[in-house]
Amino acid sequence: MQLALRVLRVDSRSRLSAVLTAAGVAVATALILFLATLPNATDARLKRSAWQEGAAEPHGVTMVTRDFFQNETVMRLDVTGAADPANPAPKYPGPGQVLLSPRLADLAERNPSHDLADRFQGEVIGTIDEQWLKFPEQLVAVVGHPPGTLDPEEARYSGYAADTSDFLLRFMAGVGIVLLAIPSMVLVASAARLTAARRERRLAALRLAGATPGQVIGVVTAETAVAAVVGTVAGLLLSWPLRYLGVMVPWGGGTWLISDFTPSPVTVALVGLLIPTMVVLAAVLGLRRVVRAPLGAAMSHARKRPKAWRLLSLVAVAGFFLFGLYTARETGGLGVLLASLAAVLLSASIVGPWLTGMLGSLFASMWRKPSVLLAGRRLRSDPQAAYRSVSGIVLAVFVGSMALTLLPSFETFAGGGRSFKDSVLFVDVPTASAAELEQRVKDQLASSGSAATVVRAEKVVLEAPDGSSASGLVMSCQDAAATTRFGVGACAGPPAIRADAGQQLPNTGLKVKSSPPVEATDPQVQEISLPDGVPVRPLGSQDPELGGSVLIDPALVPAFTEHGESTLAINPVNEADREKVRTALATALPGESFHSRELRLHEQQTMLGDLKRITAIGLGLTALLAGASAAITAASSVVDRRRTFSALIAAGTPVRMLGRALRTEAALPAMVATIGAGAAGTAVAAGIFTLFSGDTPVVLSGWLLAPVVIGMVVAVIAASSSGPMLRRIGAERISEE
Known part of the structure; x- marks a missing residue:
């Protein structure tokens, strides 16, 4: 600890690294602690409203x-x-x-x-x-x-059962912890690596002077722990005002109580202990070369190049992710799936350096432009450090590709509902009492001064002689034209069956069965055989969601009055009359829930809006973390290679050419890694979508290229941010290095 504090006191570069490490740890701690409270916040909502x-x-x-x-x-x-x-x-x-x-x-x-x-x-x-x-x-x-x-x-x-949005929020919180925790740790690692080469040489000198491996590890542990503990405490304090921002983010139709985001003491203790422990552990694991070969570290000998066996990790994490999907689908548990998602993200740090080294070898052997040759040699000689500069961006591209795959796919769920027009209110009632309830509604509407119309329809099943069946409604053509989305066409002519154009119904042997209520414990149905020769007419142009529907004229089933379920459809005359109609319905039929397609669409749009809002916040945070880690890593790359750059400048290499080389060595791995991350994010999102969609196909659009392009641009901009530091090196006396 004395050595660590002395280094921080006298070395401005180590002090800057410690400050940036503490800032990264603070951000990571605050975000992870806040995300960890989301499942508890959802449970608190459900617990408060359990009496409802x-x-x-x-x-x-x-x-x-x-x-x-x-x-x-x-x-x-x-x-x-x-x-x-x-x-x-x-x-x-x-x-x-x-x-x-x-x-x-x-x-x-x-x-x-x-x-x-x-x-x-x-x-x-x-x-x-x-x-x-x-x-x-x-x-x-x-x-x-x-x-x-x-x-x-x-x-x-x-x-009512637990809202689907509650499960979705739990799932999003778990995914958010994984997707934001790892970029946060990348930011911390980038800050800790700001003076990695300088620290490595210092520790190697201690080893060569007689320090034991344990003493070297103790010095690094103390030096890192100072920044990690300070950052963790700052992050715990920062999470407190962060709660007040969280309560203002609506979800499921409303905001939150401040108490919902109050973490339990156990959660605070776990986060407060795990994050600094992980930071210190990461720093200690980076000492392998100093401990094993201090002379090589002191002389900055080349590191071993990654081997091709790293590609096997892709097969392993793919199998793990498929197993996580299977577990989530069969048991509803998300633990294994989230662990597999973390493994997918971590696999990028295993495969990325190998791809970077191969890319460097390719350009160093085939290209002749000086800046590209310098970049290729850098990628080939130290692929781990070169990939580290874009690792945060790769994770951001992965998250962006997931979001741009899931959101358009979730939007395909919008729509649906019954066959009535958007503004029509409807309620299902027992057929035996439908006439009495219909009259009660009409009387209440009349007493309230509303001019809304009431239409009664019977829910039935039409069966053909070959055993095929279709759901339908028994109602007149005129009523259907006024209240439904069916394309009934002209209503003139004898009583008929109207069916979707794709259905081939015979005009003999047809039977109509009443549809019993869903909650009926002993369902009874009434069956009526239709007379032969009933005209079957096609339903005209209509909503594609109504495919396979059947409309039966009431004149064909006059005795259909006993078992089954009927629907009362109330059609308000205008927008201003709608709330008056709802009040009349609540008065006439207390205890009945009225629905409409308009309300269903509104609820769907509310959920989609929640998803977009949460996704935008998550992507914004991920992009900020990735950009910050890329800029810090680019700066640390210049600091680590001060001797190399000083020698190149002394040999006559223009600073402008070195700047182009820095941008090239950031752009080359970013180009390959972001394309791979985009493809992986899309594949993972498609797998997750199957948990919600069944057989609905995933939606792919050209916007999936946006994260890849933005990722490469951010990598180049981050590399350009090291230009001032490079020019400063060119202005310094070379003898200092």
Whole structure:
């Protein structure tokens, strides 16, 4: 420790390296600690909102439905009795009383009552504390009812499962830890290597003077530990204000509570111990040459060139990654997959130096331009150091290629939904009570002054004599034209079946079966045989998502009134009428969740927006880390070769030519490594996409070339940043070296 502190006190270059190392460690610590809290933050959200689930408990009944206001989800809980003591929840209101979340209460006060407040039909007695909300902006209403007024069986099927975005955030957090931790460590390593050659010569002199290997390792450990510990403490302190930035990043429709990003003491201890340990370990592992051959290190003898066996690591990590995908698909666990992803990133540091050495040999033997010859000799003589200058950029290109593969592929999931038009609201009800519920909705719409129309359709399955079947709706051609996305065409003529143009339906032997509710424990169906000779007409131009659909005229199945499920579709007349319609529906059919394709598309766009936002932040951080590590490595390359550059300048080599050589030795490995990283990132992203897509193909676009091109440009710019230091060497007295 005394030697380490003395070196830092008297050697300005070692002091600069220590400062940069501490800064890199601080950045790495803050980022990793913040990312490590994301899974816990997601769990905290789910734990707070666990009470927002339907249940029939001995203490009471809780029925949960999803409502919408201005395309935002409103969680409505109709309750009787008290909350389950085993599941912490806010105190439930009594009959005729209502609790609202703060933002929902504000919206109800600022908007006309027939648009929102009338849906809850009770006295608002207070607001729900944010500790019971999934996120501070969540819209939640708890409506109290007298005992016995809610059906326990319906309550069992209400509620909602964990949001897909919660699993996605966990996955993104794990990937983010891997993808940002390794570039952060590359930045730390780049800063630590700023005076690597000078340190190596100093330690070699100590070894030749009689110092034991243990003493040399102890000196490096102390010197590195000073910077690592200071940087770790600074990073732990920096992570505290970083939480306040994290809570402002929306996810899943809302922001966060500051407590969500409070790491546990165990997490803080692990990060605080592991990061400086890894930094010190990396520095100690770099002492192999000094410990084994101090004379060679002191004389700066050439290092051994990497062997071709390094290519076998690509086969090994590819197999490991495929095993990680299989494990994640079969068990849902992400640990093995994230470990394999880390192995893929680390394999670049194994294969990269070999490729760099081969590239240097090629250009040194075939090229005659001085700057390229100098660059080729450098790549061939010390490929590890030459590749180190672009290693951070390679990781950034890998991450960028993954993002530009996954995001367009995820966008293909957008769309879908039922066959109704975007603005049409619909709800599924039992066929036996569909007529009564339809009339109730019409009466409520009329009393509220809304001119919306109500259409009833039966959900059925059409079976052909050959055993083939297709899902369909029983509704008139005119109603279908008004409420669905079907291209029904002209409605004149006798009752008919309208089917997709690709379907070949016979006009004899057709049967229609009712479609039972999904949650039916003992499904019963009603079967009706259609008369022979029924006209089969094609559905015209329509949304491709509706392929295989069938539309059956009600006149063909007049007795279809018993078992099965029907759909009530409500078509608002205009945009201004929409919230009034939703209020009328919530009043007429309390406990029912209404849906629309418009809301489905809005939720999908919200999730895609979250993904793009998180990806942009991650790519920005990765690019900054990669650019910083490349610039520091380029500077350390010049510092390490001060003697070489001084000798070249003394021999008459122009400083401008040496600058071109530096840019060339950065561009050549960057060109090959970034292309490989781009291909690897695309392949890994395609594998990860299979966890979410099933058989949906991955989307490849020309934008995949952007990270490769940007990576090469950044490598050249980073190499150019060492120009001032090179000119400074040219102005110094050569005798100093």
